[in-house]
Amino acid sequence: MGDKREILGSLAAFHAEQAGGFVGYPQQYIKGATPEDSFIHGVDQAGQPFTLAVVPPDRHIQAAKESTDRIVPSVALLSDTRRTAQMPCIAMPDNSPITKTGGIFLAEQVTVVDKAKGLYRCNWLSVLQESNLVQPARVAVGYLESTFILSTSSPDIQAKKQRLIHMNAQWLAAVSNPVKPEQIEGLDILDYQAQRDGLSMDLFNEAYKKWFVAVDVQYRRLQTLPMDNEAQVRSTILELIDSNSVSGMYGGVILRPFRRNGDTQVVQMDSIRRINHEFDYKALAKNRWTLPGLTLSPRVVQAG
Template sequence: MSDKREIVGSLAALRKGETKGFVGYPQNYVVGQSIETSFIQGVDQAGEPFTLMVVPPERYIEAAKTESDLITPTVALLADTGRRAQMPCNASTDNSATVRTGGAFLAEQVTVVDAEKRLYRSNWLSVLQEFDDSPQCRLGVGYLEQTFVMPFNADVEYKKQKLIQMNQQLLAAAAMDTPPEQIDGIDVLDYEAERFQLVMDLYRGASRKWFVGVDVQYRRIETLDLSNEAKARATMLELIDSNSGHGMYGGLIMRPVKAGRDSMIVQADSVRRLNHQYDYKNKSVPPVTRVWDDFIGKGSGWLKAMRRDGFEIEVIPVQRINCGPKSNAKYDKEWQKNVFPKQLKSYVDQSFYNSPHLNFSNQNAFLAAPIAIRTAETKELKDILLGSMHQFGKVIGNVLELDKECRRTLELSAPVMPREFTPRRAAEPSPEY
């Protein structure tokens, strides 16, 4: 079997176990008397033909009844493209990833029914693009960036300090040969439950939450020439600029690497990130050159240190798609349930779940996985926003561990773990804790 990963969104990737679904471009619908006799005919992201049954399990159908904005997918609903259609996905005889004369969908939890007949069955389906002139969906490998800003007051600072202490005590207890039954006179299970409620309180109490879809373009990795600053500047600005436009913003992950005994080693604590972004103070999009100017004003010493210590700098371009008000509210709403939401468990290293006070991006907490993005457009400027993001394959690895083929072949210099901090000032205890 080849080490090269298949095209994201293809049936070949599904059959290889790299994903749990595929992206389809419908060319014809066969609507029968029941869901078992209804089919979608089309081609996948690589142009391979398929016939697909959509048969959601009963538990999914029942669960969808409790979500006002969730519709149980059927072939009949996709085929209906009338004015009042609930879930249209237009079929066209020559529709494909390259032609796009119709819509596109993500088939999820797919199994092979008959390989010879190219017949598949999916448990769920999400429309990524309704018509040929709808905002175009995007596929790749990446993650949903999640940022939480806590208000600065005595109560929040106290809760942070208490949470840091609880995290440290639970980690110390777990590392013991014989874990204790109690911590501070409280049964460990009760102590963990108290910690969980404190964590959720901080997440929910964030003064601001925002979410950004990040397409990490591993196949475009470049190695900087550290001996030529002008060339390094040109390379970096070209990569950022290529991903900025129509409301989306380019960025870079700069990872220092050295050859180890069996693989390349990423110096995780020396990773740097550059992001082009909207200037809210001046209410304008700054030129891409400012990203370099700001970096070199602070980071020229970093470049010299990396060169001095013999590191190569691999530059990974990213494209960042901001959530609009609706999708931001949708992901925010998930925090009202008393469980860690799907978007946290899908894209964030588990060791960070109980650290809402930390910046996940700065601490390299994000995980890379196959993603499909449904986009939306602003009415006036036609800027592209993230409508929804779907992870349709297992996590491949930490964002820093993947090579040009999106394989997990690099190693981190140290395990990724939360780096706690000391609160900004002492705070009086909250009466709730």
């Protein structure tokens, strides 16, 4: 594998071991009696044709049965266009990365059956876009940020917290006593422990919320900012942020100051800053926003 980066979501990237699957644009479904006899004809993110069989292994099927929100993908479900369809992904004869007249999916855990014939098999498949009537899917290089938020203002959570502190103290006193009591606060030891453990789990489930944010890193989009014109720098940064603040997305830039060492650019790692789109909620109707913490200094900066 060389240093060449293939098109993200393409079969070429998969063959170059730059990804474990590919993005597909279905053009036709062939429904057979079994998953092995059912196929998807379509093109990948680079417009190259393929034929794909979707054959989830038993372990994936069993895991889906034990979940309340996971559906086992199949050609039958993907081709279903009824109002009650569980996993539709519309196939159109001219569907492609350019036309986008149908659905889009991500084939995962892909193996090659016959490369010359463009025949592949995947263990799992996720629908990225059901049809061209919904918000377009975004295929990009990036990462996920996860954040835990602990809500301590709820009276219910505060009451449970105090109760747990009290129960922990009672439990510690009981287990530290050379003469082990048979009960704590009128409850058998095992019942008290079960109630204490249950309260701990309740606090965790109720108080914590987990948020996932997908970050699209446009690593090829670089802008050099000479620092002798502060107004121009601010204007350029605002334009970069604004260009990605659409359709529910919040734009941002990463500022990377660097110094020149001959023909080499050395990034000042301790000076890297990230600036994100932040709404001024008092002036929300005017959609105004600010650049928090931006201090310019006489050096060269790359933003992207």
